[in-house]
Amino acid sequence: MAENRAQEKKKHYITRKESHRIAKENSKSIRYFEKRKHRRVRPEEYVTQMKDENNIVEFEDLHTYFFSDAGTVKAVNGVSFGVPAGSTVGVVGESGCGKSVTSLSLMQLVQAPSGQIVSGSIRFKADMFKLDSHGKKIPVYETQTDENGNTVYKLDSHGKKIIRKNELGGNMYEMETQVVDIAKMPTEAMRTVRGREIAMIFQEPMTSLNPVFTIGNQLDEVGKLHIQGISKKKVKERSIQMLNLVGIADPEGVYKKYPHELSGGMRQRVMIAIALLCNPKLIVADEPTTALDVTIQAQILDLLREIKHKINGSIMLITHDLGVVAEMADYVVVMYAGKVIETGTAEDIFDRPLHPYTIGLQKSKPTVEQESESLYCIPGFVPNPVNMPNYCYFRDRCEKCMKKCSGEYPAMVQVTPTHSVSCYLYEESAQTPPATAETPADKPSAAKKPAASKSTKPKTASAAKKASTAKKPAAGTAEKPAKSVKEETDG
Ligand SMILES: Nc1ncnc2c1ncn2[C@@H]1O[C@H](COP(=O)(O)OP(=O)(O)O)[C@@H](O)[C@H]1O
Ligand code: SF4
């Protein structure tokens, strides 16, 4: 026993020489990636095409690493999946499996310099500003018809052309829909996408809100940053309108309050209001209800559903709570140790889970029907993300492990048009051609699946409680109507 412990200790011990080697390698890698990030990137290098036009986001073979003192942490290690427009995709897995790092990669918010997107693509269908030959945005001007019937620009008292205003009260610019690869996009260009096209809601609203500024200040700041040309009055109006939209009873009062004066649920509503300020197409919600108690959780989930419907957008919902996923998601992506191990529609994952890990997760959640006293627990731990083996990462915890499982990491196989799994048990059931861990969304039939059909049966005790109040969204596959050439917000 003592010998075992000594061996285990030795395994985690890094000699001075080893530590020196890691530090040297880290510094070399970080220098390389930082240089790559800060070089001048021409739009041709990051403007690309979607593999499936139904998707709003496509991750393909994404690798995001942290160059730490203990070695390279492969937090996201070859992740591929898509988010169909108008749908909710739930990303589930135990803590530490790379869910947050996947979403932070999408926002270009991975903690640099130690954290870097090493390879892969994150394709996003964005409404981008059209630029002139000098790289400047092209405004849309007010016009009128003169006495000869010609269309001429309207001029202000100083003889300057007047920029047309959009419905948010900001200047209108010419826009075009472009598919951009966020993994290759320069930081400057990303600023026009982050917050405006993709908004993020974090787990703990108190750490995301600034304690020394009022709620109004913080909402207005986002409005002013992203909606260029908006007046002070309009920005305040928009902030209050958003507070109203997220169900805050006294929006004018809350506008003047500080974060500490609000309850947890209200703070999370404020975070959602901030996220909605610029009409984003995609909301990334990273454990949005984990810090809240169960009744508030249900309200926030209802709100997210309602809002998704109102803005006709998509939601990427990250959670470790299967109950939340059962209630909200149209598609589910199961992650384990930085990899996607199973993808499918919500019915696929909840009614016909395939991967032993997904089956274990299902068994380990409490249900109302359950009679046994103790809850099932998947044996063992998530492997150390440094120096991952090349065999199935779940091997040491798997009850169905076979001889083959010690070989190469199992490839993703498509078992039905919507359901894929990375496990040797299903090699034989693979449909041709084998899937490349793409997504359920890559399959047209999946993309057309009506959202309302799933999760009518709540799968957990908490889901059962919530289900009584839950309103289902309408079938959510319609793409957000393409914003016209001229648009609104600014980066
Ligand atoms: N800033 C960081 N530095 C080093 N390792 C990190 C950092 N952030 C996350 N990681 C590692 O990346 C892995 C995935 O983390 P994360 O995406 O936060 O997991 P989760 O699925 O719980 O959201 C974990 O092993 C974590 O330790
Ligand atoms: S590949 Fe083998 S070890 Fe891995 S989950 Fe499947 S059966 Fe278990």
Ligand SMILES: [Mg+2]
């Ligand atoms: Mg997380």
